[in-house]
Amino acid sequence: MLTIHHLNNSRSQRVLWLLEELGVPYDVKRYERTKTMQAPDELKRIHPLGKSPVLTEDGRTIAETGAIVEYILTRHGGGRLMPAPGSDSYWDARHFLHYAEGSAMPVLFLMLMLQTIPERAPFYVRPILAAALGRVDRMYARPQLALHLDHWEQSLGTTGWFAGPELSVADIMMSFPVETAGKRVGYAERPHLRDFLLRIHDRQAYRQALKRGGPYAYA
Template structure:
């Protein structure tokens, strides 16, 4: 049976969700973050980088969410959750599938680092480090994230509420984590209503809810 090595509050929640959407049997091996919010050392016994998600299937060990999503769709999708080949929708699907980790998440991770930076220094230094971190966010991460969020909202509005071809696909599964992270770290304004609507739709899906039951409590790090 397919095994998912799942870290709480992490991107691996998307893998559980996709498996539920596809109706595939699987088992979950859970790992908990430590007080420092890092993955436990046990994950290094599974994969050299000690990261999640990692899946085991038919003797294969696969890491990286995008690669796992592509593998699951290719191996078990039977044409589901992916637009037809050579279509404009398929090109959009491929773009958003890779954009999620390639362009969106590094910026969101940098935002998280700046947000958490003041808490990791001695008390007397916190005002200084906090001011530096706030300025870095105001000048670097936040303007770029605002641009990305406008792009998401426009794409969703043009795509009938989804990212590829006007229908729900695995690209929406991949994009869910960046949008959830941005909502948590940046907040949503009226101009972001298409993002809020997207999040409402995916959170209402039965497969999404079942994945939460399988993965345990899920709260994005702030």
């Protein structure tokens, strides 16, 4: 049986959603974050990095969401959720499959760190750290995020999906950056992103994946 090692409230939720869309049977092994939001050490027994998601099936262990998604599509997808190979939509899908973790998430992670570091610092250095890192946030991180958000909004503009006329792996991969950024900056001025979230939250498979994955702060 295919098993997803799933950390609560995490990007691993996407993999459960993908499996629900495909109707592939799977087990979920749930792990709870520690007080500092880290994965528990137990997860390092499954994969040395101790991050989630991790997939195990037939003695094989795969970490990294993009690789897991490619494995699932190759082994269980039967051509679904990937536009026709070689088409423009296909290359858009491959772009977003890599881009979601390779370029979009690092900016959001940076913003999270710029906020968290002062919050967790000893109180006597907090104001200095908050001022210095707040400046990095305003001068670098926020303009970078705006650049990415413009790319997403524009990409959704034609069909409402990230690659082609219907839901694909691109939308599933992009759902986590879109949800995370939405919580941070809101989409009042980005109607395509706002509608995208409404559309995916309405899907039966998305909702079923939430039931399997447990509480999720982004939906």
